[in-house]
Amino acid sequence: MPRFLTDSEHRTLAAACDRLIPPLDAHPGAAALGVADYVDTLLAAFTFDPPRIFAGGPYSGRAGGDASFDDFLALSPLEELAWRTRIEGSRGEPAREFNGPVVGWQQRYRDGLGGLGADFADQPPGEQDRRLDADPAFKALCYEHACEGAYGAPEYGGNRGLAGWTAIHFAGDVQPRGYTDEAVSGRD
Amino acid sequence: MTDAAHATLDCDVVVVGTGPGGATAAHVLTRAGRSVIMLEKGRNHLLALDAPFGPLGHVSNDEIKFTRRHFLGPDPLLEPRTFRIDDGDGDRRWTGDVNNLPSTVGGGGFHADGKLPRFREVDFRARSELGPIEGADIADWPFGYDELEPYYTEAERLVGVAGDHTANPFAAWRSGPYPMPPGPDMFCATVTAAAAERLGYHPYRAPTGVNSIEYDGRPACNNCGFCAFYGCPIEAKGDPVGLLRAALHTGHCEIRPDAHVTEVVLDATGRQARGVRYLDAAGDLHEVTASAVVVACGAFETPRLLTRSGIGNPDIVGRFLMYHLQTLVLGLFPFRLHAHRGRAVTHLMDDPIVPDELAMAAARDAGLPYFRGGIVEHGGAGMPIMEAMHLPSGEMHSRLMLDSPMRDCMAAFTMQGEDLPQATNRIDDDPRVRDVWGRPAGRVTYSPHAHDAACATHWAPRLEAVMKEAGAHTTFWVTSPPLRDHLRAGADPTPTSRHVMGTTRMGTDARITVCDPTQRCWDVDNVLVADSSVFPTSTGYGPTLTIVATALRAATLLAGGDAPRTTP
Numbered sequence A: 001m002p003r004f005l006t007d008s009e010h011r012t013l014a015a016a017c018d019r020l021i022p023p024l025d026a027h028p029g030a031a032a033l034g035v036a037d038y039v040d041t042l043l044a045a046f047t048f049d050p051p052r053i054f055a056g057g058p059y060s061g062r063a064g065g066d067a068s069f070d071d072f073l074a075l076s077p078l079e080e081l082a083w084r085t086r087i088e089g090s091r092g093e094p095a096r097e098f099n100g101p102v103v104g105w106q107q108r109y110r111d112g113l114g115g116l117g118a119d120f121a122d123q124p125p126g127e128q129d130r131r132l133d134a135d136p137a138f139k140a141l142c143y144e145h146a147c148e149g150a151y152g153a154p155e156y157g158g159n160r161g162l163a164g165w166t167a168i169h170f171a172g173d174v175q176p177r178g179y180t181d182e183a184v185s186g187r188d
Numbered sequence B: 001m002t003d004a005a006h007a008t009l010d011c012d013v014v015v016v017g018t019g020p021g022g023a024t025a026a027h028v029l030t031r032a033g034r035s036v037i038m039l040e041k042g043r044n045h046l047l048a049l050d051a052p053f054g055p056l057g058h059v060s061n062d063e064i065k066f067t068r069r070h071f072l073g074p075d076p077l078l079e080p081r082t083f084r085i086d087d088g089d090g091d092r093r094w095t096g097d098v099n100n101l102p103s104t105v106g107g108g109g110f111h112a113d114g115k116l117p118r119f120r121e122v123d124f125r126a127r128s129e130l131g132p133i134e135g136a137d138i139a140d141w142p143f144g145y146d147e148l149e150p151y152y153t154e155a156e157r158l159v160g161v162a163g164d165h166t167a168n169p170f171a172a173w174r175s176g177p178y179p180m181p182p183g184p185d186m187f188c189a190t191v192t193a194a195a196a197e198r199l200g201y202h203p204y205r206a207p208t209g210v211n212s213i214e215y216d217g218r219p220a221c222n223n224c225g226f227c228a229f230y231g232c233p234i235e236a237k238g239d240p241v242g243l244l245r246a247a248l249h250t251g252h253c254e255i256r257p258d259a260h261v262t263e264v265v266l267d268a269t270g271r272q273a274r275g276v277r278y279l280d281a282a283g284d285l286h287e288v289t290a291s292a293v294v295v296a297c298g299a300f301e302t303p304r305l306l307t308r309s310g311i312g313n314p315d316i317v318g319r320f321l322m323y324h325l326q327t328l329v330l331g332l333f334p335f336r337l338h339a340h341r342g343r344a345v346t347h348l349m350d351d352p353i354v355p356d357e358l359a360m361a362a363a364r365d366a367g368l369p370y371f372r373g374g375i376v377e378h379g380g381a382g383m384p385i386m387e388a389m390h391l392p393s394g395e396m397h398s399r400l401m402l403d404s405p406m407r408d409c410m411a412a413f414t415m416q417g418e419d420l421p422q423a424t425n426r427i428d429d430d431p432r433v434r435d436v437w438g439r440p441a442g443r444v445t446y447s448p449h450a451h452d453a454a455c456a457t458h459w460a461p462r463l464e465a466v467m468k469e470a471g472a473h474t475t476f477w478v479t480s481p482p483l484r485d486h487l488r489a490g491a492d493p494t495p496t497s498r499h500v501m502g503t504t505r506m507g508t509d510a511r512i513t514v515c516d517p518t519q520r521c522w523d524v525d526n527v528l529v530a531d532s533s534v535f536p537t538s539t540g541y542g543p544t545l546t547i548v549a550t551a552l553r554a555a556t557l558l559a560g561g562d563a564p565r566t567t568p
C-alpha cells in the first residue's frame, strides 16, 4: 500500500520508471526493482518516526555485524527544515522561503503523474515515451530517483530483493567483512 | 591579560571548525595543557563526545545517504553558494553546491580518502626560484620546507600515513620513513602504473591517511571501497578522528556541534579578540570568551568569518582563492577493473610537477616561462547510482549497467594542476541569495589562469597515451572547471575540486597579506588561522597534510612551544 501516492499514481509511476530503466536480459526493470515504492517512501518520509531520510549504520547485516540500516537516524531541526521543504514545498511558510517559494517533490509528482494521464500504464511503449518526453523536467526527476531506487540500499524501499545489485554484479555494502587484499589487487 | 581577567574566561582557546586544521590545533593546545572549546557548525556523526569517545555507528556503506542526501552537510538548500566566472556573469551564473566540503564534526577529513603527499622544497620558494608569471601573483611562503619537515613528520605520525618513502624520485627529503607500510594496490592502478612506467614516468604507491595495519588503536582498512565521499565505518581513516579523540582524552577539550559561529568578538581597541559568538541548533545566540581564537573554517568560510568580524584588510581578505585545475583523463577497458574495491586511489605520479623537455617546450609555445602541473592520481570510477546517473535512460541504460563501462571498466587519471594565485579570484557575499540564517550566501568569482589551462591541454593527451598503453580501447579527457571554450550554456561551471586554498594569505608584508608568518592575523594577533586559507600558492599536491603540518607549527608557536628541528 503506498503511503503518499494513490494506487493509480503508483501504477503510473512504476510504468513510467520502467521506460527509464526497462527490463533487459538479466536486468530487471524499475517496476520489478520497486522504484515506485522507493519514491513513495521518500515522498512519505515524514509519516515515519524518525523520518526515512538517513538510514542507520554501521552495518546492514548483509556482510556480517548486526543489522542497523533500518534504524533511521533522527534529524536535526535544520535538517528537518531542509527535507520538509524539499519534499513538501515551502507552502508559504517564511522559514522555508528565505530564497523564495519552493515547489516540493510531492507537488511535482502529483502534477507530473497527472500530466502522464491515468491511462499511462496501459499505453504502448511509444506513446509512453512520447508523454514522458513532453515534460523533460519531470522525466529528469523520475530518472534521478529511479537510479537511486534501483541501485541504492534496499532499506530505502527500492532495490527489491537486492535485484538491482545482483544484476550488475555489485556486492553492495560490504562492511564489516570488506574485501580481501587479493580481491583488490588481483584480476577477476 | 591579568590573571584575574584570565580566570573569568570560558577557556584558553576557542577553535572554530573541527576539520583537519581545527582538530590539529586543538590537539596541540590541549597537549600543552590549554583548555579548548571547539565550535562546529555541523552535526556530529563522528564520535561520542563522552569518554571513551567511541564511534557513534552512523557511518555506513550507503550511497544514498552520503552522496545523494547531504548527510554530512552542508545542505545547499540551507546554505546555498553562488558562482560566477567573472564580473561579466553579472551577480552569479550558478546557485547551489559550490565546492562544498562537509560541514560536520571532522570537516572534510571525515570523507576524504586521504592521499597525503608532502609539498616539495621548491613549492615554498616558487617566486624566488622559478620567477613570476604575468597575470599571477606567485609568492614565496614565509617559511621553507626545512622548517616544516619536523611538523610533516609529526603530521604523518598523528594522522597515521601509510606509504613507501623510497618510492617517489621527485619527493622532498624526509627525516624518516612513513609510520606504516603502503596498503594493497588496486588492480586498476597496477595496470595504469605499469603502463606509465613503460612510457618513462614515475608512478609510486600513494601515501594515504588510511591504516594498512592496526594503528593508534584503530584497525587496518578492510578495502570496503566506499572511501572517497564516505566516512569510514571502522575508523581506518585517521584524519581527523584520531586527533579529535586525542584532544578529548586530555580532559581539556570540549566539542560543541551545531554551533554556528557568527562573529569573532573584538575588544574595545579592535586589536584583540575576546572570544566568539555562535548560534546553537535552536537559534539561540551564545558567547564564548577566550584568550585566543583559532579560525579553521576551511578556505571558503574562514575569510567570510573574518570579514563579518571586521578582521583583516577588506581589500585583501577573500582574494587569491585557489583550487586545483583538475584534468580528468578517462580510459575504458575491455576487461573489468573493479576500481570500486579498496581505497579510491593507490598510486600517484609527480611527473607533471617537474616539467620535462616536452613540457617546457609546450610552456614556451604558450608564451609561459614554465609549466607546473600537479600530481596524477591513478584511480577508477565509483558506485552504481553515480554510474547510473551518468547514463542515458531507456534500453541503453539497462544495457550499459550490465556492461558497467564506468564503475567496473574505467580507469581515471586526475591531475591536480597547480592553480596560480590571482587577486581577481575571490570569495565574497552574494548580493541577493541568502542562507537559512538570513545572511548573504558566499559567492565565488573564479577563472583559472592561462597557465593552468595550457598545462592541462598539454598533459591531457600525454596521459591519454598512458591509458592507451595500459590497454584502454577508448580514452577522453575533460577538465574541471571546464575550459572556457568547452563550457556549455546552463552546464555546471563550478570546479569539482575540493582543494580550496589561499583566501587569507600569509606573508611577511602586512600591507598585502592577511596573516603573518605564524598564521596570526596582522591586525588582531590573538586570532590564528589554521587552515589552507593561509597558503600563498596552491602547488600541485593535495593540501591536507600541509594543512595539518602548518597548523601544528602555528599552534605550537601559539602555545609557546619550541619549534622542533630536523636535518636532511
Ligand SMILES: Cc1cc2nc3c(=O)[nH]c(=O)nc-3n(C[C@H](O)[C@H](O)[C@H](O)COP(=O)(O)OP(=O)(O)OC[C@H]3O[C@@H](n4cnc5c(N)ncnc54)[C@H](O)[C@@H]3O)c2cc1C
Binding pocket: B016, B017, B018, B019, B020, B021, B022, B039, B040, B041, B042, B101, B102, B103, B104, B105, B106, B107, B108, B109, B111, B112, B113, B114, B115, B116, B228, B229, B259, B260, B261, B262, B296, B297, B298, B299, B301, B302, B305, B498, B499, B500, B530, B531, B532, B541, B542, B543, B544, B545, B547
Ligand atoms: C571526497 C574528497 C576527497 C578528498 N581527498 C583529499 C586527498 O586525497 N588529499 C587531500 O589533501 N585533500 C583531500 N580532500 C580535501 C580535504 O578534505 C580538505 O583539504 C580538508 O578537509 C580541509 O581541512 P580544513 O580543516 O581546512 O577545513 P574543513 O575540513 O573544510 O573543515 C572546516 C570545518 O569548519 C566548519 N565551519 C565552517 N564555518 C563555520 C562557522 N562559521 N562556525 C562553526 N564551524 C564552521 C565546517 O562546518 C567544517 O566542519 C578531499 C576532499 C573530498 C571532499
Ligand code: SF4
Binding pocket: B210, B211, B221, B222, B223, B224, B225, B226, B227, B228, B230, B231, B232, B233, B234, B235, B236, B237, B342, B343, B344
Ligand atoms: S576503503 Fe578502507 S579506509 Fe576507505 S572507508 Fe573502506 S575500510 Fe575505511
